[in-house]
Amino acid sequence: MDRLGEIADRLTEVDGVVGVCLGGSRATGTHGPDSDFDLGLYYRPPLDTAALRLLADRLTGGPVEVTEPGGWGPWVDGGGWLTVDGHRVDWIYRDLDRVHRVWRECLAGRFEIGVQPGHPLGVYSHAYAGEVAVGQVLADPGGELRDLRERTRRYPEPLREALMDNARWEAPFILACARKGAARGDVFHVSGCLFRAVGLLTHALHAHARRWVLNEKGAVRSAGELAAAPADFAARAHRLFSALGTSPGTLAAALDEADGLVTEVCDRLAP
Template sequence: MERLAEIANRLTEVDGIVGVCLGGSRASGTHSPDSDFDLGLYYRPPLDTAALGLLAARLTGGPVEVTEPGGWGPWVDGGGWLTVDGHRVDWIYRDLDRVHRVWRDCRAGRFEIGVQPGHPLGVYSHSYAGEVAVGQVLADPGGELRKLRELTRRYPEALMGNARWEAPFILAASRKGAARGDVFYVSGCLFRAVGLLAHALHAHARRWVLNEKGAIRAAGELAVAPTDFAGRAHGLFSALGTTPETLAAALDDADRLAADVLDHLDR
């Protein structure tokens, strides 16, 4: 952590960088020994990416590709993949003014779902607020990140319930595809429905979902989740089969799981 703090402090000397947070599994305590160190670089344009590239080269001992903002897509934004002292250290840009806008939307109960490579469920905009809430501030000369972190740790009441209505709707819509044996369509509907249920459980528990990875397991560990939520959710995909009959049976199981989740949330 001392080495990370040193790197973070050097990053805040780059024009545009407001502060740096440790994120991902390292921040939440769910990491394994070989997990990456994800550093969120919170910036305001213009960002001096040339200076970032020079710093990356000094830290790694060789040239490193550091992107311009937006180089990794509309939501992941950009950054660089470094290896420092034998450890993988990822720099991930976050436009701080955009994070503030997302937080204002969260408090009003609004969010959007963005298309982003590598995120099959889509990027839920409120993950930006969640990243700050669960992150560990490493460098914050002006105190702005620490203030925002304290605010975002209180999950907005207005966001609760927004993910609940769509799961039964999309499961009902998938029945026509099941009757035609359209495994691809039914699989997509199931994936989305289960993802929505995970979001609903997290929202009810006032916990942030940052992305799809591990979201079902984490939802199953919440006190508000029905018994064996994760096992039942994962089992839906192994039981799909390829016939209208097996697809319909899987959707029956999904309907029961959705009903159990919503019942638990209404208690």
């Protein structure tokens, strides 16, 4: 899209906006022809949302809903969905001071998992750092985003160890918890435990490879391409959900398969 640079420059003229990054598949080169253009608006409060609405109206030729910070939940924060010159352009807020705090936590080997609409696995806090690391800075008058991007491109070893350690104990634990549900034919509980276990393995495999995970989409497939992944990891992980069935027997068999996959991954991630 030819106007991205112009849009980014105009965004940084809005009070509160520190810089703009292109994120998502467009930044990583994994996009398709119909992929959105995700623009991260890194800001410090107060953010002049009235000016953002006015700019959105001018770019699109009509009224556009632009939220206040927090309008889309505690982690995605807020923004607006625009269509500019026939292209979908998403504005997504990021509180820059919060991003800096998350980065300091990453360096100390700490992370949290936040509840967020649209993210069934939850938002892993270090995704904030990963977004900067893999993003393309489009506008950054003060140079702060470029400086942070340089620092986040080196994956923190304490965070790497924390994510692998978390998978080593929690993945077997949650599968053990699922056994009671399987005996009762509780498909809902078992499938939730399986989803959580596969998510833990996915994050651990990426951490082992020092690769950032930004969300659930495509994460299992990406994990399966990593050197430490067991053979056919993605296919085996996906098969767990297709083979669940509804009886205690089929649920227990799926958990047996999951236990084997967890054991293989944890063995490969051993110190």
